[in-house]
Amino acid sequence: MSDVRVRFAPSPTGFFHIGSARTALFNWLYARHAGGTFVLRIEDTDRARNTDESLQVLLDGMRWLGLDWDEGPDAGGDYGPYFQSQRQSIYDTYLKRLHDAGRTYEKDGAIWFKLEGERYTAYDKFLEAEVEKVKTKPVVIDDLIRGRVERAEERDFVLVRKDGSPAFHFVNVVDDIAMRITHVIRGEDHLSNTSKHVELFKAFGVEPPKFAHIPLILKEAGSGKMSKRDKGALIEEYESRGFLAAAVRNYISLLGWNPKDEREKLDIGEIIELFDFPGINKGNSRFDEKKLAALNAEYLRELNIESFTFLARPLLNEAGVIGEGLDEDYLQAVLTLCQPKARSLDTLSELCGYFFRDAYAMDEKTGAKIAKKTDPEALLAEVLPILDTVEPFKADAIKSALELHAAAEDQPVFAYFPALRYAISGQGGGPDLLPMLEVMGRERVTARIRKFIA
């Protein structure tokens, strides 16, 4: 195992969104690529908004995506505890070091970090107040993705809040030191904060880890980075909609990273092998659910029928399409027909619901289209006796019988198809018609046609 140690340090908010998931994924990928250690650290210093449920959402999301951590909650490790709320004594020790070095002071009941440099007061337009500023020497951040970035911090910041709880910048740096983190891979939204962190590392006399600030994911529509409230932002949503974890993982790995060749569908082993900093982009990327859906469809089609059925069942159940007394063989036969047409599992009930329910909606547009060109009732009346009697009720036999009749009527056989499909499914599209008739069975098919004609 290499000495690479990376961490994903989320704050449990009750959501696990795409941006966080991608940061977690990139950290995990790099750890696996380098043969290092992936640490999961829970940054729960904000007492107001941390609950067990929130933590659970996070851990479930991580597990669903297959991002296993080597150290952290439920995993243990030599650098615990992995909840910041349990690390108070460590923060006390580190705070004392800063205090002894003369780098802290108290103000308004909070403990502040003291920057080094000439002090002056100035009116700050953004804060709309007179504030004390410090002329510091700019710190240099050697970013693995952005190169050399220089930035000067100009205001002291809070280390410990009035209520005694340690604040983000402080605990983040302390833990990265204490947990011997070698690479900090995080969103670019933290780049501006990094000068604070570097000041802290310097005050502790510790060499900072290597930083890699990855581009942000922008919302699909409108401006700004994606946040919890945006459409499609939550990982849990993809899980419940029946997206495949492998597809989601593959898609988000491609947001801001690429394997430098033209492949897009990559299995996780390949991604791990190819993943590295030079492949990471600088520019932000916009989330595109259609592309995710397309990739998901590819993964879906590759599934064997057992896995496909396993995943589809709960969604069909939820949609009320299937229920008690279900014929398993029939379900399997139907899904075998529908799988090649499926783009996502959450629309499967619309795609194939009529196989199970006699009360299916008739798509008016399709009906009008068919009625405009032909007389569907008449065509179906012609065909009904054939379907009543053809033996066996199998695709091939049905096809031959229909062809025979069509020839006698001097019609192409497919003249009957649209009306037939529409009568038994209410739709204009779907699986191949002949196998579909076979699977539905004589009874169901003829009953539906009779009802349609009547």
Added chain:
RNA sequence: CUCCCGUUCGUCUAGCCUGGUCUAGGACACAUGGUUUUCAUCCAUGCAACAGGGGUUCGAAUCCCCUACGGGAGGCCA
């Protein structure tokens, strides 16, 4: 307002470091056609981009500068 980061088809991106092979490649989406029925599958074709301006150079998507635009940060949130 200040500081930081970025900018190739509508979107994700290759190419940029190491200037010529780029009439800028792929994918999603879209459009058309095909797969002798349908279709959200499959195949083919098409559409479509180097943000703008100035340099440097024989030559710039590639190097430099400026402008514009986009994003982020500036919390006793993380």
